[in-house]
Amino acid sequence: MIKVNRLDQKEIVVNAELIETVEATPDTIITLTTGRKILVRQGVDEVIQKVIDYRRCIARGMPFAHSGEVPGRCGPGEDQDVGA
Template identity: 35%
Template sequence: MIVVTRLNESQFAVNPDLIERIHENPDTTLVMVDGAKYIVTESLVEVIELIAAYRARIISLARFMPGDPSGDTFDVGDQPTQRPLGLVRDTPAEKADATGANQNGHAGTDGAGSPVQFRPRTT
């Protein structure tokens, strides 16, 4: 969330991912994806810098999170369940060769979730 200031000097936080566009004519207006409009005292450049700093902070926090994400668990009902929360990496069985074929030599799905290549229609 970024903190911006209304014209009456009260501050509020807004989710920058929900900002559709920003106008500055003469007051800075944030137009949200749901159509809501907020007039703020910050300039267009200041709002853009706040958004850039917010996104940089999120990336930085995600990059330097301590611990191994594959060891994270969550509860489903009464049982803790193992769920990796890190990046999804290909296992050797799912890796495709340079031609795009999987280990079986097929371009289609091998049951392990490999992508299916598209082919043009013949109609």
Template identity: 40%
Template sequence: MIKVTRLNGKSYNINALYIEMVESNPDTTITLSNGKKYVVKESEQEILQSIHSYYKSISMFGRPETMGGYDEEE
């Protein structure tokens, strides 16, 4: 989950796994895979950083030793 803030100042959490698109037009709009849209105060870059941090916290990117070209022993 990532924490975001509505334009009225109220904060809430969104499940980052369901985020399909983040765009700035000029307000930052988050579109979920179910089609729901949320307009938030955070910039597009802040949202992307939050998503990246969340993915790292749940090991979404995999273990570093399996991604860096290390050979696994059989």
């Protein structure tokens, strides 16, 4: 799951496993495998980085938490070596 903000700044959590595409039109649109489309404030690169951070944590077998939420757990921006 990744946290993003709708255009009205409301924070939502999206299942990263269901993301099919992310595109800028110029607003960023996340399209899910269900066909649902979500407009978000984050740019394409930021959404991609959130998904990468999430998947790295899953690959390491660590519970995922956003920075500042749960100390000692994997989150965005941390130095993560998947091969470790």
